[in-house]
Amino acid sequence: MRNPFRATVVALFLAAWPLLPVQAQKITIAALTFVSSSPLFIAQDKGYYAEEGLEVEFSFFRAAQPVAVAIASGDADFGVTAFTAGFYNLAGQGALKVIGAQSREEPGFDFSGYLVSNQAYAAGFTSPEKFPGRSLGMTQYGSSFHLMIGMLADELGFPLSEVKLVPLQSVPNMIAAVKSGQVDSIILPAHIVKALEAKGNGRIVGWVHQYTPYQLGGLFTSTRNVTERREVVEKFVRAYQRAATEYHEAFNRLDADGRRVFGEKAEALLPIIQKYTKAKPQSIYNGAPYIDPLGRLDVGSVYAQIAWFKENGLVDEKVDPAEILDLSFIEGHFNIPE
Amino acid sequence: MAEPAHRADEPVREVPFRGGGFAPRRLRHLAPPFFLLLLLLWEGASRAGLVSPLALPPPSSILTALSDLAASGDLRRHLEASLYRLVAGWILGTSAGLLLGLLIGISSLGRTLGIPLVAALFPIPKIAMLPLFILWFGIGEPSKLATIALGAFFPTVINAYAGIDNVPRSLVRMGQSFGLSHRAIVFEILLPGALPGILAGARISSSIALVLLVAAEMIGAQYGIGALVLQAGNLMRTDQLMAGVVVLSLLGLTISALIGLAERRLLAWR
Amino acid sequence: MQLLFEEVGHAFDGLRVLEGISLSVAAGETLAILGPSGCGKSTLLAIAGGLLRPARGRVRLAGTPPAGCLNPLTYVFQDFALLPWRTVAGNVALALEATLDRRARRERVAEVLRRTGLSDFAAAYPRQLSGGMKQRVGIARALAVRPAVLLMDEPLSALDAQTRELLLEEFLTLWREARTTTLYVTHNLDEALRIADRICVLSRRPGRIRGLLEVPLPVAERTAPENAARIGELRAELWRMIAEEVRAADRELASAREPVDG
Numbered sequence A: 001m002r003n004p005f006r007a008t009v010v011a012l013f014l015a016a017w018p019l020l021p022v023q024a025q026k027i028t029i030a031a032l033t034f035v036s037s038s039p040l041f042i043a044q045d046k047g048y049y050a051e052e053g054l055e056v057e058f059s060f061f062r063a064a065q066p067v068a069v070a071i072a073s074g075d076a077d078f079g080v081t082a083f084t085a086g087f088y089n090l091a092g093q094g095a096l097k098v099i100g101a102q103s104r105e106e107p108g109f110d111f112s113g114y115l116v117s118n119q120a121y122a123a124g125f126t127s128p129e130k131f132p133g134r135s136l137g138m139t140q141y142g143s144s145f146h147l148m149i150g151m152l153a154d155e156l157g158f159p160l161s162e163v164k165l166v167p168l169q170s171v172p173n174m175i176a177a178v179k180s181g182q183v184d185s186i187i188l189p190a191h192i193v194k195a196l197e198a199k200g201n202g203r204i205v206g207w208v209h210q211y212t213p214y215q216l217g218g219l220f221t222s223t224r225n226v227t228e229r230r231e232v233v234e235k236f237v238r239a240y241q242r243a244a245t246e247y248h249e250a251f252n253r254l255d256a257d258g259r260r261v262f263g264e265k266a267e268a269l270l271p272i273i274q275k276y277t278k279a280k281p282q283s284i285y286n287g288a289p290y291i292d293p294l295g296r297l298d299v300g301s302v303y304a305q306i307a308w309f310k311e312n313g314l315v316d317e318k319v320d321p322a323e324i325l326d327l328s329f330i331e332g333h334f335n336i337p338e
Numbered sequence B: 001m002a003e004p005a006h007r008a009d010e011p012v013r014e015v016p017f018r019g020g021g022f023a024p025r026r027l028r029h030l031a032p033p034f035f036l037l038l039l040l041l042w043e044g045a046s047r048a049g050l051v052s053p054l055a056l057p058p059p060s061s062i063l064t065a066l067s068d069l070a071a072s073g074d075l076r077r078h079l080e081a082s083l084y085r086l087v088a089g090w091i092l093g094t095s096a097g098l099l100l101g102l103l104i105g106i107s108s109l110g111r112t113l114g115i116p117l118v119a120a121l122f123p124i125p126k127i128a129m130l131p132l133f134i135l136w137f138g139i140g141e142p143s144k145l146a147t148i149a150l151g152a153f154f155p156t157v158i159n160a161y162a163g164i165d166n167v168p169r170s171l172v173r174m175g176q177s178f179g180l181s182h183r184a185i186v187f188e189i190l191l192p193g194a195l196p197g198i199l200a201g202a203r204i205s206s207s208i209a210l211v212l213l214v215a216a217e218m219i220g221a222q223y224g225i226g227a228l229v230l231q232a233g234n235l236m237r238t239d240q241l242m243a244g245v246v247v248l249s250l251l252g253l254t255i256s257a258l259i260g261l262a263e264r265r266l267l268a269w270r
Numbered sequence C: 001m002q003l004l005f006e007e008v009g010h011a012f013d014g015l016r017v018l019e020g021i022s023l024s025v026a027a028g029e030t031l032a033i034l035g036p037s038g039c040g041k042s043t044l045l046a047i048a049g050g051l052l053r054p055a056r057g058r059v060r061l062a063g064t065p066p067a068g069c070l071n072p073l074t075y076v077f078q079d080f081a082l083l084p085w086r087t088v089a090g091n092v093a094l095a096l097e098a099t100l101d102r103r104a105r106r107e108r109v110a111e112v113l114r115r116t117g118l119s120d121f122a123a124a125y126p127r128q129l130s131g132g133m134k135q136r137v138g139i140a141r142a143l144a145v146r147p148a149v150l151l152m153d154e155p156l157s158a159l160d161a162q163t164r165e166l167l168l169e170e171f172l173t174l175w176r177e178a179r180t181t182t183l184y185v186t187h188n189l190d191e192a193l194r195i196a197d198r199i200c201v202l203s204r205r206p207g208r209i210r211g212l213l214e215v216p217l218p219v220a221e222r223t224a225p226e227n228a229a230r231i232g233e234l235r236a237e238l239w240r241m242i243a244e245e246v247r248a249a250d251r252e253l254a255s256a257r258e259p260v261d262g
């Protein structure tokens, strides 16, 4: 109990314990209103949390970083976001644990795409192999976009220093910059790059899953929950898995030719996802990422990401992936380093 | 001692004192130990685990982060980039501001058009203009310089023309009565007379430039103290973030000291 | 040089300030101008120096300026009008910068400062000087350009009585030496009677010439005890003219709302 403020809150909470209804356990979920957070919403609207005896309150954020901070500070219990250097540095402080998967770049499921400006495309930037000598707009150093271009550089065997990285802070800035040709390329989720391409604002030259499939994000909770409220975490995970399975069956199907198909199940889930994300159906279909039905993590990918961030001086050397992960809540995590 | 006598049968009392106060002075030698104590308390609280080092890194780790940055040469690169932007942007904005301020100060046309223009544009948050600047000037240095220059421009205009307005007209009349040229009246009377206002404006515009530095370096900056602070925040490296903040604060102190020096030099006549 | 006012009249936004001023200030003459507050004395002086364009009439300058004259019409101001960021020497030099080279300027400044007893203060800034010293600088600056006509607008009124007396004594000598044509605005009857060859009394606003009075005694003899009665008579006559105008002006002020100055 290092934080006296938290101690006070806990003390007050314990003092008020007899006044609280005993049946439902309250949890707070920190969430972004992205399609990749869909299982969180489905579990709520379909009553899976309630069936587990959990009373859920959502706390919505506009950026990934605060979600992780909210969990680490104890202001929220569960969250899902993409992995970034900032996330790993925060997790490395020991206050939060990754217990499952969010989405991942899975072959066959277009998610993050390389979008090239019209000018650069006309000048011959027609495939990811042509990245050397070009510029890439991204939010920040240490973001998942930075990681993706870094992994691509390793995969295709060119030094990352040959790509001019341009931090632009926000996705709208990235879009504006590629539209106007200020940067040659950006990497963004499918619903955005497809819409940009459809409007003639750039060309998609490839998908991240085609070059560097990886574990995009995770499901995490506070270390305190893991140690002190284990049964609550287990209940939450069960509800999350039910919803993830449902999402997976609706949105992650491929037909015999490997094309994505959406059916009645997807249609049935649309209203729930729309309610939270306010996205149009076409945008949801375009941007629905691959989510493991059981929340299983590509553990090796997490290790590789941390190693890459460390190599580039973005994650503290002290951060140990084994310390960040708690693989005990979900069975079937794969690609686990020995 | 013959004077102070009074009749024995009359009540006598001393005049009660009711003056004093309301004249705060700077007590010498008190500030440094006070700040040292503050730093020690902060360090102690951190060591004792009272505050999380993530939420508020202790002075020692800020210092370590700072010396790491210095040792790797990054600090120099960040500082160089920022100083260039600050100095170039500020000089650009200030010279343009002085020019418009002078026009408003001496020409009816300048005043008629300039004042409403400044009144309309000054309150626009420069940070909100950043996306536009990027469209106009690109993501390279020009948009960063433009942000800082624009921040420095308006306070300079306002202080320059207010300074000129404050020069007593009798001095201008005097200059004319001695047959001074237009030019001499501007350079020997109006501008020196406006100098206190202009320097006060420089204090404001340099602080604004420093604030805008962080905003300017949000976009497309690999190096720069502002970029360092932002990046450290994103990477959850709060020790580096605080190190950057310390550097910004030192920069601010240095600039303030330089302007103080200029004031003592140029305004010795006051 | 001679200064000629010909039917000079002026109004500020319909406020009639001066009317029908025809006056000739002879070469070498000192003419004092007296009049109630607000009657247009300063306005008249501004017109005389070319700082204000009169609405009617004109002012002309006759004769040739004295040798070395750099600024024929030169003012001494009531509020001194010194540049606070220039030293005493710098203030005096200001008027010479356009016309004299550095060396000539330095010599001229040194000479004028010596004549006005300011040599020790050459490097001082105005804020370090008393009011009397400041006006000494103002006068030194005026003398430095070797004026043909001195225009003095209540030059001593910002000073205390003793300082005024002292300066008056000192500069009477200087003025008489140079015999510069002088227009001297004042509120002070004794000052006027002390220095002027003639005294022009203006009426209340709009200012017209109410009377012109010659002071028939040489300046040097005016303080002599045997002339006290003669001066007293002149003073009484002046006072009669002025008091009437001031009283009338006060009554008008009470009955009409005055447009605000400036």
Ligand SMILES: Nc1ncnc2c1ncn2[C@@H]1O[C@H](COP(=O)(O)OP(=O)(O)OP(=O)(O)O)[C@@H](O)[C@H]1O
Residues within 6 Å of the ligand: C012, C013, C015, C017, C035, C036, C037, C038, C039, C040, C041, C042, C043, C044, C205, C260, C261, C262
């Ligand atoms: N620039 C101006 N604009 C409008 N009115 C003015 C201006 N200057 C002077 N006046 C008005 O003109 C009148 C005469 O002013 P002036 O300064 O000439 O009077 P004065 O005789 O010098 O008075 P005082 O004895 O108080 O110095 C006053 O009523 C004054 O308010």
Ligand SMILES: [Mg+2]
Residues within 6 Å of the ligand: C041, C042, C043, C153
């Ligand atoms: Mg006057």
